[in-house]
Amino acid sequence: MRRAVVIGAGFGGLASALRLAARGLQVTVVDRLNGPGGRGREFVRQGQGAAGGLQFKYDAGPTVLTAPVLFEELFALFGERLADHVELLPVKPWYQMRFADGSQLNYGGTTEQIQAEIARFSKKDADAYPAFLAYSRKLFEKGYEELGSQPFLNWRSMIRVMPAMMRLRADRSVYSLTASFFKDEHVRRAFSIQPLLVGGNPFETTSIYSLIHCLEREWGIWFPKGGMARLVQAMVELGQRHGVSFEWGAQVKHIEAEGERASFVLLQDGRRLAADEVVSNADPGFVMTHLLPPAMQQRAQVTRKTYSMGLFVWYFSTSRQYADVPHHTILFGQTYREVLQKSSTPSSCPMT
Numbered sequence: 001m002r003r004a005v006v007i008g009a010g011f012g013g014l015a016s017a018l019r020l021a022a023r024g025l026q027v028t029v030v031d032r033l034n035g036p037g038g039r040g041r042e043f044v045r046q047g048q049g050a051a052g053g054l055q056f057k058y059d060a061g062p063t064v065l066t067a068p069v070l071f072e073e074l075f076a077l078f079g080e081r082l083a084d085h086v087e088l089l090p091v092k093p094w095y096q097m098r099f100a101d102g103s104q105l106n107y108g109g110t111t112e113q114i115q116a117e118i119a120r121f122s123k124k125d126a127d128a129y130p131a132f133l134a135y136s137r138k139l140f141e142k143g144y145e146e147l148g149s150q151p152f153l154n155w156r157s158m159i160r161v162m163p164a165m166m167r168l169r170a171d172r173s174v175y176s177l178t179a180s181f182f183k184d185e186h187v188r189r190a191f192s193i194q195p196l197l198v199g200g201n202p203f204e205t206t207s208i209y210s211l212i213h214c215l216e217r218e219w220g221i222w223f224p225k226g227g228m229a230r231l232v233q234a235m236v237e238l239g240q241r242h243g244v245s246f247e248w249g250a251q252v253k254h255i256e257a258e259g260e261r262a263s264f265v266l267l268q269d270g271r272r273l274a275a276d277e278v279v280s281n282a283d284p285g286f287v288m289t290h291l292l293p294p295a296m297q298q299r300a301q302v303t304r305k306t307y308s309m310g311l312f313v314w315y316f317s318t319s320r321q322y323a324d325v326p327h328h329t330i331l332f333g334q335t336y337r338e339v340l341q342k343s344s345t346p347s348s349c350p351m352t
């Protein structure tokens with residue numbers, strides 16, 4: 001039986017492990033953390049003060065789930081159904097945008113619902129929404145359905161898609177594309193912030209990312225009952241039912257290679273795991289500069305790159321319910337372009 005080692009038990013590593021197991025490989029997943037989930041892991045803290053007797057569970061990262069179909073696909077590989085293990089709850093509204101002037105926009109729903117929300121800010125922009133959605137669909141069809149699963153590892157593969165990208169005006173930023181449809185600044189912000197979810201600056205990220213709106217319309221926005229960690233756990237249990245083994249607290253020191261093929265994964269504790277296939281879903285910059293064998297490292301290429309924005313996450317708990325705060329609430333400050341420009345400059349956003 002061919003053996004595979006997957007480095008990282010975040011969503012990406014877990015999905016890779018399941019796909020390899022479904023192809024008949026004997027899969028071991030290793031993660032340096034003490035449990036699964038990576039950025040989507042769960043942690044528990046004891047409350048303090050008046051909440052001293054309470055225990056609080058936190059989802060460390062993702063707040064909402066888009067494209068649940070990708071998770072359904074993983075369960076279907078083994079003839080199972082995601083719905084038998086995780087209940088997905090629809091998030092309504094998808095996001096609530098709260099602006100500094102006190103106004104609010106409930107983003108999401110049907111075309112009519114979205115137009116009605118936009119119309120509260122600008123009737124003209126509401127009329128322009130169907131054209132924006134049609135453009136977002138074109139981007140979705142090209143950028144997600146056709147190219148989403150293709151690797152772009154060299155110039156030749158990039159050049160092949162250039163003509164299509166030029167036709168779709170991929171040279172424009174998300175904000176500039178959005179501003180060409182909508183004139184009201186609230187509406188422009190509401191329909192251009194999506195790149196921030198993937199660390200991109202809407203004023204610099206290629207307008208291809210405006211496909212996210214169509215993707216949201218296609219499958220909606222969801223939250224797993226019990227937290228994002230419930231979905232992570234269901235993926236781990238699916239793997240366990242089908243022979244995948246997991247090692248927690250197992251930090252990878254190096255990937256060893258024979259010729260151009262990875263052959264062993266060396267752990268910090270000195271163990272060497274033999275592998276016919278190695279998938280690493282640790283951060284690519286780290287893999288290329290630290291984990292790959294020295295001859296394969298791409299230190300120069302990585303240090304020349306600019307990292308995308310990181311984020312500061314503030315976790316807090318409360319024993320009160322806030323019925324007026326929807327699950328996915330986004331608060332805007334006075335400025336938009338200015339704050340993003342500041343946080344994109346290397347001096348104010350050190351790479352760590």
Ligand SMILES: Cc1cc2nc3c(=O)[nH]c(=O)nc-3n(C[C@H](O)[C@H](O)[C@H](O)COP(=O)(O)OP(=O)(O)OC[C@H]3O[C@@H](n4cnc5c(N)ncnc54)[C@H](O)[C@@H]3O)c2cc1C
Pocket residue numbers: 007008009010011012013014030031032033037038039040060061062063064065066197250251252253281282283311313
């Ligand atoms: C605060 C926050 C909110 C977010 N909100 C959303 C959202 O609402 N919706 C959404 O879709 N996405 C959201 N994201 C993004 C989403 O969480 C990530 O894209 C996703 O979790 C990344 O998964 P991954 O498997 O690619 O990487 P990771 O989760 O980072 O997994 C990589 C794993 O590799 C392990 N690893 C690294 N180095 C080593 C090593 N040397 N040896 C062994 N193991 C190693 C790490 O411990 C980690 O577990 C959010 C992210 C954050 C931080």
